[in-house]
């Protein structure tokens with residue numbers, strides 16, 4: 001990878017939503033009426049959180065997703081601006097933005113997310129094709145909206161072929177296995193969620209990597225992507241196209257305060273280490289573990305800026 005490519009920005013494609021976060025001592029009993037200990041709301045959404053953490057770590061990053069012109073969304077736009085997260089390519093809608101109701105239970109450290117989307121419009125390939133890809137060295141996608149996302153990925157593959165540049169493609173794969181599987185093929189890196197693994201009946205991170213690799217090899221002709229599988233408090237593993245498998249042990253957090261967005265922080269830590277600092281696969285996954293573990297020691301994401309990779 002050339003120095004020039006390394007200096008280029010990261011583009012994260014996906015959604016930004018409002019997270020209404022409620023902090024409780026324990027998870028509430030159904031059909032009870034109680035007070036919470038505290039609460040706040042903040043900008044959330046997978047790609048949007050990855051942007052936040054990349055920015056906090058010191059990467060140049062742009063967001064590409066549907067922005068809302070509704071009043072409720074204004075604070076999110078201001079937050080993106082304040083953090084220098086570029087949004088110039090984003091289309092707008094007057095629809096109300098998606099939101100998530102989140103419960104952080106202090107005794108168990110769990111975060112429970114109920115997401116409300118109401119068919120909010122998503123970005124299309126027509127919007128994406130207006131982007132000057134020469135500005136980017138890495139494009140990260142959420143696994144959603146398969147038809148449009150496939151075309152966006154194909155544009156990048158074509159850009160790489162014609163320009164001789166090498167934009168890296170990564171995918172955050174956390175829902176709808178059968179529908180989204182095809183999005184893995186053009187990718188360099190696929191980060192596969194533990195929750196989706198358990199829905200598939202895959203019991204360990206190794207079984208997850210091997211099962212996904214086997215499913216991909218059934219159809220793929222291109223070099224298969226590197227598969228990375230974060231496994232909560234057990235750390236993370238990765239499997240590359242040559243069959244090299246690494247297990248990276250977890251970092252034990254000093255305290256568990258806020259686990260919301262730990263997976264997105266892992267993703268950002270990986271991209272930051274691999275793209276900006278050119279770390280090899282195992283080192284980048286190790287740093288991602290460090291970021292995820294540090295994320296949960298405080299609310300929000302700003303404290304992640306204390307970490308460095310030198």
Ligand SMILES: OC[C@H]1O[C@](O)(CO)[C@@H](O)[C@@H]1O
Pocket residue numbers: 017018019043044045046047049099100113115260261262263264
């Ligand atoms: O699914 C969307 C939800 O997931 C998160 O990105 C955390 O990973 C939240 O910020 C958002 O509400």
